[in-house]
Amino acid sequence: MTGRHEVGARQGGIPAARRGGIRAAWRVLTVGGVISFRGLFNWLNPYIYVPTMLVSPIFQILLFVYIGRSAGVGSDSFYLIGNAVQYASIPCLFAMANTIAGERWMQTLGIVLSTPANRVALFIGRSLPVIANGWFVATFSLFAGARVLGVDLPVSAWPGIALTIAIASASCTGLGLLQAALALRVRSTAVLSNVVFGVLLVFTGTNVALDTVPEWMASAGRLMPLTHAIEACREIVAGASLSAVAPLLLREAGLGAVFAVLGLAALRWVEAQSRRHATLELQ
Amino acid sequence: MSILEAHDLRRTFTTTTGVLRRNRKEVEAVRGVSFAIEPGELFGLLGPNGAGKTTTIKMLITLLLPTSGSATILGLDVVRDAREVRRQIGYVFGGDRGLYERLSALDNLRYFAELYAVPARDQRARIGELLELVGLTGREKERVEGFSRGMRQRLHIARGLLHDPALLFLDEPSIGIDPVGARELRQTIAGLRDQGKTILLTTHYMFEADELCDRIAVIRTGELVAQGTPAQLKARVTAGSVVEVETFSGVGETDVRGRVGVVGALAGVRSVVVDDGAVGETLVVQVEPGADVTAAVLGALRGIRVGRVVTREPTLEDAYVQLVSS
Ligand SMILES: Nc1ncnc2c1ncn2[C@@H]1O[C@H](COP(=O)(O)OP(=O)(O)OP(=O)(O)O)[C@@H](O)[C@H]1O
Ligand SMILES: [Mg+2]
Numbered sequence: 001m002t003g004r005h006e007v008g009a010r011q012g013g014i015p016a017a018r019r020g021g022i023r024a025a026w027r028v029l030t031v032g033g034v035i036s037f038r039g040l041f042n043w044l045n046p047y048i049y050v051p052t053m054l055v056s057p058i059f060q061i062l063l064f065v066y067i068g069r070s071a072g073v074g075s076d077s078f079y080l081i082g083n084a085v086q087y088a089s090i091p092c093l094f095a096m097a098n099t100i101a102g103e104r105w106m107q108t109l110g111i112v113l114s115t116p117a118n119r120v121a122l123f124i125g126r127s128l129p130v131i132a133n134g135w136f137v138a139t140f141s142l143f144a145g146a147r148v149l150g151v152d153l154p155v156s157a158w159p160g161i162a163l164t165i166a167i168a169s170a171s172c173t174g175l176g177l178l179q180a181a182l183a184l185r186v187r188s189t190a191v192l193s194n195v196v197f198g199v200l201l202v203f204t205g206t207n208v209a210l211d212t213v214p215e216w217m218a219s220a221g222r223l224m225p226l227t228h229a230i231e232a233c234r235e236i237v238a239g240a241s242l243s244a245v246a247p248l249l250l251r252e253a254g255l256g257a258v259f260a261v262l263g264l265a266a267l268r269w270v271e272a273q274s275r276r277h278a279t280l281e282l283q
Numbered sequence: 284m285s286i287l288e289a290h291d292l293r294r295t296f297t298t299t300t301g302v303l304r305r306n307r308k309e310v311e312a313v314r315g316v317s318f319a320i321e322p323g324e325l326f327g328l329l330g331p332n333g334a335g336k337t338t339t340i341k342m343l344i345t346l347l348l349p350t351s352g353s354a355t356i357l358g359l360d361v362v363r364d365a366r367e368v369r370r371q372i373g374y375v376f377g378g379d380r381g382l383y384e385r386l387s388a389l390d391n392l393r394y395f396a397e398l399y400a401v402p403a404r405d406q407r408a409r410i411g412e413l414l415e416l417v418g419l420t421g422r423e424k425e426r427v428e429g430f431s432r433g434m435r436q437r438l439h440i441a442r443g444l445l446h447d448p449a450l451l452f453l454d455e456p457s458i459g460i461d462p463v464g465a466r467e468l469r470q471t472i473a474g475l476r477d478q479g480k481t482i483l484l485t486t487h488y489m490f491e492a493d494e495l496c497d498r499i500a501v502i503r504t505g506e507l508v509a510q511g512t513p514a515q516l517k518a519r520v521t522a523g524s525v526v527e528v529e530t531f532s533g534v535g536e537t538d539v540r541g542r543v544g545v546v547g548a549l550a551g552v553r554s555v556v557v558d559d560g561a562v563g564e565t566l567v568v569q570v571e572p573g574a575d576v577t578a579a580v581l582g583a584l585r586g587i588r589v590g591r592v593v594t595r596e597p598t599l600e601d602a603y604v605q606l607v608s609s
Contacts, residue, residue, distance in 0.1 A: 039383030
């Protein structure tokens, strides 16, 4: 037994224990991520999912399109794209907060934190289904909104749109991770998610172009997720090539990565604080 | 080598009250606890509510840092080597929470199998074995939200055993479980002990501790007040006997509570407690070795309707009550 272990202990320069650790972290990231998303995201019930994820965004799109029409500013497609992409923040923020802070309500947090699981894999694993869901919701909203309003989105633009929305969902989920860490501490997830959603609605150029708002608001908006993705999406629909919008997409992805790193650091801090000061009331 | 060694563990909590004028209060939950658990031992930690049992366990399972003192599990320090310690321990607490309600029992187990890095190829067999052990085979596809308390508790135990931990912590596993379920749970725990698992158990049920534990420590307001086998504790605290008198009190003069002082003052009586029952009460009188106080006690109860009178050997509960109330 030990002999076999020793023979297999080194392969390609990576010690066996380390390889085992990487494999375990990979499984926590993928398999664990999907199972815990199903267990903790309590909107997966169709009676909640369809109204909040598939119907509400259409209302939001219609509301702003009609306001735009009556005020005589902006085209239908401006509001359609802005609101569809911005609506990704609902699944990304709420689901991310749900799947992390929800552990507190289930009283599973203490058990999870008493396992040796790699924390980065644990939390990033939960964010992957959140990103996929955010992508689906925003893409569906854009598609359905376009049909309802009769806005023509060229077929050639869809691959670029799909990619842009994927990046938007990922970066918004990065912010969601940070917000989830705060929600763990302050014990309220919905309040925080609602506030962040409101901020994103105003600051990201969803309904008001950033060059028409006060400079400080535009600057703040450029530090938030979604802003660059919404701009890129509008340009793609207007005929821009992917390489033309690449700088915007890179900036969007970069911001998301920064928020994700901050979120992971915050989660680490919350766990350390809890061990020191019993702040999480773990069961 | 002991599986677990705790040296002078202490934990203080700081709580604040008030929003504007913050009042800080320090609670010394655990005040210098030392003990060791040997391989294969089932070790009981008993004590009243708020005595510091859960706080002690949380320090041992790495969820809380000790304010001072230290503990090792398999020689690994619970603060310095936290991640390594986590691989070696399982943690189960009582009550019906702590499970993913909308997932099946199987998915709950699969998730924690991943978190404990149970290799994918071993998971099926391991989960199957554990479902069998806790008697949930055939129910594993059902969602946990439909499970009874007893089923949840058994699922918790299966979860705590997924990675075959060297040491299993069971914090009040039998809380809120009906007598039949609790008996099955005791059988499961006894089975684990017989397989050689090392377990730290807390419970408020003395017969459970008596039946299961090889050794017991009693904790009161954060300090260990006694340690030993159940037999040693019984012998140490109450060499003597217990007289129990069933009474049916009236009001005023004929209330048995008014006579506790008189009975307690009788020669040969060590202590007196009144337990309320469904219809009447039971007067529990701890008696010095060799003394016969039955007649004197009945004399002191004149005027109160009296039912059954029994003299019995002291139980672990008697020893416990005396330890934590002295
Ligand atoms: N997070 C916390 N903040 C402040 N005080 C705490 C905290 N956790 C526990 N305490 C206090 O520490 C003491 C010990 O509590 P602990 O939960 O360890 O008791 P216990 O022996 O497990 O009791 P029980 O039998 O009721 O479960 C209590 O006075 C409790 O109020
Ligand atoms: Mg407790």
